Amino acid sequence: MPYDIAIDASRTTVARVTGTEHYAHRLISGLIDLNNTLEQPHRLSLYFRDAPAGDLFPASDHTTYHVIPFPRLWTHLRFAAALVQHRPDVTFVPAHTLPFVFPGRSVVTIHDLGYLRFPQAHPTRQRAYLDLTTRYSANRASLILADSQATADDLHAFYRVNPTKIRVVYPGVDVPSAGEGLHLSAKYGIPNSYLVFIGTLQPRKNIERLIRAFTHWKRSNPDSEVGLVLAGGKGWLFDEAWLADVEGVYLTGYIDEADKGSLLRRAMGMVFPSLYEGFGFPVVEAMHVGTPVIASNTSSLPELVADAGIQIDPLDEDALISAIDLLVSHADLRQSLREKGYQQAAQFTWEQAAQQTLDALVAAASS
Numbered sequence: 001m002p003y004d005i006a007i008d009a010s011r012t013t014v015a016r017v018t019g020t021e022h023y024a025h026r027l028i029s030g031l032i033d034l035n036n037t038l039e040q041p042h043r044l045s046l047y048f049r050d051a052p053a054g055d056l057f058p059a060s061d062h063t064t065y066h067v068i069p070f071p072r073l074w075t076h077l078r079f080a081a082a083l084v085q086h087r088p089d090v091t092f093v094p095a096h097t098l099p100f101v102f103p104g105r106s107v108v109t110i111h112d113l114g115y116l117r118f119p120q121a122h123p124t125r126q127r128a129y130l131d132l133t134t135r136y137s138a139n140r141a142s143l144i145l146a147d148s149q150a151t152a153d154d155l156h157a158f159y160r161v162n163p164t165k166i167r168v169v170y171p172g173v174d175v176p177s178a179g180e181g182l183h184l185s186a187k188y189g190i191p192n193s194y195l196v197f198i199g200t201l202q203p204r205k206n207i208e209r210l211i212r213a214f215t216h217w218k219r220s221n222p223d224s225e226v227g228l229v230l231a232g233g234k235g236w237l238f239d240e241a242w243l244a245d246v247e248g249v250y251l252t253g254y255i256d257e258a259d260k261g262s263l264l265r266r267a268m269g270m271v272f273p274s275l276y277e278g279f280g281f282p283v284v285e286a287m288h289v290g291t292p293v294i295a296s297n298t299s300s301l302p303e304l305v306a307d308a309g310i311q312i313d314p315l316d317e318d319a320l321i322s323a324i325d326l327l328v329s330h331a332d333l334r335q336s337l338r339e340k341g342y343q344q345a346a347q348f349t350w351e352q353a354a355q356q357t358l359d360a361l362v363a364a365a366s367s
Contacts, residue, residue: 002042003365006088007031008079009046011095012056019281020111023171024094025056027109030172030354032058042358047082049074076100090142090365092357096130098137105364107357108137109145109169112278113154114204117299121204121236135159142364145169145357147279148300167360170303172350173284176261184262188252191227195324196267196291198260198282199274201251202235206273206296206314208242213320214271215246217328226328228271231255231263265289269327269334272296273314280304284348287341292334294323304348308340 011024028046035041041062048067057063070078080099083091091098091106098108115122115130122130138144138159144166146152152168155161185192195214201207207230214228227248232255243249255263264270270286272295280301283293293309295301302311310327312319327334 002040003089003362004043004045004086005361005365006045006047006083006086006091008075008091008093008095009052010049010074010079013048013050013052020095023109023111026172026174026350027094027353027357029057030350031358032060032063034351034354034358035062036060042362045086045088047079049078090361092361093137096137097133098140100136105142105367106140107143107145107360107364108141109147110134110138110151110155111147112151112276112300113158114276114278116158117154117276118204121202123236141165142367143167143360145360147171148303150300150303151278167356169353169356169360170348171279171281172353173281173288173345173348174350175288176264176285177258178261178265184259184266187259188229188231188250188255188263190229190250190252191225191248192266193225194227194229194250194267195269195271195328196229196231196263197271198231198255198264198285199272200232200235201230201238203237204275205235206275208239209314209317209320210271210273211242211246211249213273213317214249214324216317217321217324218248221325221328224328226268229263229267260285261289264291267291269294271320271324272301273312273320274299274301275314277301283309284345287345290338290342292327292337293341294320294327304344306344308344309337 009028011021014021044063046065051067068078068082075097076099080102083102093108096110098106115127119127138155138161146166146168149168152166155166156163199205227250229250231252264286269292272283274296276299283295284304286293295305295309296314297311310323312323
């Protein structure tokens with residue numbers, strides 16, 4: 001039977017898009033497309049704080065928009081009031097924060113608990129807010145969507161959430177656009193031959209150890225023209241001392257989204273020794289375009305990489321050095337990983353994520 005499904009779409013209209021905003025937009029788009037194909041479509045009500053562009057989501061006769069501006073505490077005051085008024089069968093929030101008071105059943109996506117695994121990587125007030133809202137949402141929700149089994153395990157370990165209440169729903173991962181890539185070297189000041197890391201430059205991403213490992217490898221291979229490109233902005237607790245007396249390391253700052261595909265395709269490999277990831281989008285994007293991957297064997301990354309990349313202990317600097325040497329030195333290995341990567345990355349689709357999310361919403365509404 002059709003249900004009234006309320007969806008918090010407020011994240012889809014923010015000016016600066018990060019991973020959570022991209023997830024919300026692509027998943028909601030997938031839900032609308034999927035719902036349009038059903039013999040008995042559900043009634044989707046999307047709630048916004050700011051008016052969306054007319055083409056933000058697919059057209060649908062079964063979707064209504066509610067724009068309810070409010071300056072602060074939109075989720076806990078304005079969105080909550082709208083839910084009290086409209087009384088949907090189930091509410092879906094594609095981020096970790098459910099309203100503190102609202103009626104009925106609910107489904108929430110919890111992307112990761114990195115603020116508990118690595119509290120030093122978050123400002124104190126931000127960490128306290130994340131803990132408060134995520135702990136509440138994990139208990140209040142009828143069902144929880146986790147981006148990975150690693151996140152599901154953390155929910156049980158830290159918040160004692162019953163595993164039967166959690167569904168692992170992997171996000172889809174888009175193939176980065178090809179772009180022209182003709183002026184990458186000039187635009188970003190990078191060499192023609194390089195390994196690449198994409199992400200915010202912060203301690204949780206293990207940047208200091210990555211730079212040390214590459215510097216050690218570079219000193220052992222002085223004739224190599226391979227550089228290390230760190231593509232991303234400097235984040236919380238970035239330390240300029242990491243770059244002291246290093247050669248062959250290039251910082252691009254934030255890269256244009258249109259350049260990401262070309263940057264990945266032209267790389268000899270991606271090195272992603274992150275200490276913790278709820279879901280590591282960059283490694284799947286790299287595999288999508290045939291770029292071999294070196295990744296950590298912790299948190300969600302083994303689920304994403306499987307045997308399609310080189311997995312290393314992110315705390316073992318020697319292992320990272322050896323992996324870099326192995327990847328750079330063996331063209332046949334790079335080709336093997338390239339072929340496996342295509343197949344591995346193809347598993348992560350927004351169509352599958354939308355179907356599994358809709359199944360969860362129906363299960364919550366009907367329980």
